[in-house]
Amino acid sequence: MTKKVFWGVLAAASAVAGFASADTLDDVKARGKLICGTSTGLAGFSAPDANGRYEGFDVAYCRALAGAIFGDPEAVDFKPLTTTNRFSALSAGEVDVLARNTTWTLTRDVDLKNTFIGVNYYDGQGFMVPKELGVTSARELDGATVCIQTGTTTELNLADFFRANNISYEPVPIETNAEAQQQYLAGACDVYTTDASGLAATRASFEAPGDHVILPEIISKEPLGPLVRQGDDHWADIASWTLNALIAAEELGVTSANIDELSESTENPEIARLLGTEGNLGEMLGLSQDWAANAIKAEGNYGEIFEKYIGEGTPIGLARGLNAQWTEGGLLYAPPFR
């Protein structure tokens, strides 16, 4: 009896939940603010500065989304989430969108009932070793001790890689990236493995970065992207086309510097459609006509955001690599705006 009541209440609660969150855009507009789930701190991707303002590559996407919806990139609250509570916070409706360097996998997309709305950073797992070890390839790491963060996809990739190459390793499980840096520098492990972007950021923070090398092998695909709850396609469309707008803007040469000029007059019909001076794309999304222009004005186009937070001019110093436009040998390919 009590059990039945319990499940009944649970079902009723989830029915209410499904009903109320049927249109996230309306909820967000009624609230007047977007709530964006972000990392509690990952160099270059999201971190609060000395004044408590969040900055970073993932954060910039949320500002662009707030710009697209409200025309005001500051109409967003950030909720720091850990690897353990990020998905439950999204599914319970605590956040509207999760931009937290999350790898797109089938399980997370299907089984955890999320919708990944695209990829904002193509990452891959790499290895860092001290130069004095003289190792030049990950295949020479037989018997090495490896520092690895627990509970992430990197742990599983590592096991796969070593098994496929028929070599052995000894894992040193650690919890956070900061701890990993200490363990690695103290010599507790020969190798540190995590996403290549994280390795670059870690190495840049060392006192003598030149004493450490990042091995050429990238052993996994880690497409990192923002995600939303499954079941609200309209909201997923808005989130996904905002990301596409940032990517397309770079491809079309629309930057935060020339966007006002281009909004006035442009020869290129696709730019005109993107910026809302022609056609009614914004109306179709349920947003204002200049939604994409507002998204781009927030922190610039994809390339500008990349250079500002993680590009070669920053301490993290990542090259564009796979994250270049398709026209320049990368994987970024926004569908056409028409």
Added chain:
Amino acid sequence: MEVKPYVRTAMLDGKPAPVTSSGPAGWLKKNLFDGPWNTAATLVALVVVFLLLSHLLPWVFQSVWNAENLAECREIIDATWGPEHSGACWAVIHDRYLQLIYGFYPWDFLWRPNLTFAMMLVAIAPVLFTQLPRKMLIFSCLFPFIGAWLLWGGSIWQPVMVLAGFGIGAAAFRYLAKVNRILSIAAAIVLPVIWWVFVMETVVHGLHAVIPLGLEPVQSNQFGGFMVSIIIGLTAITCSLPLGIMLALGRQTELFIVRTFSVGFIEFIRGVPLITLLFVASTLLNYFMPPGTNFDLIVRVIIMATLFSSAYIAEVVRGGLAALPKGQYEAADSLGLDYWQAQQLIIMPQALKIAIPGIVSTFIGLFKDTTLVSIIGILDPIGLSNAIRADSAWNGIYWELFAFIGFVFFIFCFSMSRYSMYLERKLNTGHR
């Protein structure tokens, strides 16, 4: 032969003790160099202390306090003390200490947490030191409402109307007590709840529309740093003591339902790690509440921490109760005191005195356990240390942040422990 007795008529002056057993030399001999084994142990300990300090002190003191980022810190250290020296980069603390204390609380409103903290000291003073005037306790009772209003802001009518609920309960109890005792108790519980849940919201809105007094609201997600640790720790400490005493009494009572509930609650809570309860607070509770309800995460965590430590307090207090001789209970009965009078006048004062060290160590443990909230994404000092490291200016900083956080926690916990020793000395009326 006549024996002439010798009688000394004047008192001799005392002679100073020999050099080997008095003064610094005597102390050294007695405590440090008493025999070959002790001498050897002393020498080994001195070497260890010297080695530790010779590494630690240069790191702590030959350090940098003013720099923009870690790289600059390293340059300054290299330039001043040479490339071999490794010194601390306290500049990160200098840059972020406000954040470590207040989190992201709006800078313009820092006077609010500061004032709350000052008022908190005033509010707990009469509880801690009985010499102070008892009238100050009135302020202590009002403080939770004033403090919450100052921290979270919003309309002033909110805390006033919450207080009014207690007033309604008290009034109902007083006037209905003449009619019927049970009815008055029921009314004193039910009426305030009805007031808080159904009526208060409307009244607050109405009053606020007429007299809009209030402070700028501050969201919970802007709270962080030591402020969060102190809010969670102190609220949980204050609420868990009465709750724990109730549970301890409930466990000893002969009322079957009350006893079963108390035993079940205590054993369940003690059987579950705090981190599990925090996960329940942060994730599971959301699924049971209608969407859109914004049940504050910090409040949820405070509730869980209170429940957690009340179970431990209950067991500590039960230990105190068990240590009392049975004669004390019988004496209370023979004086004709009823249950509550006996508890209040005879049992609890003695039982709590015995339980002080246990209670205080539970509190110290609870205060330190508040750092676990970093795992559910609340930016307490530990959570903030992670966020600060993610700033590219300070990426690579490690021990400095932990050293600072540990230092501040030490100050708090050490004061609590000293206070408990003071209290024990004061209450040591020596009947054993």
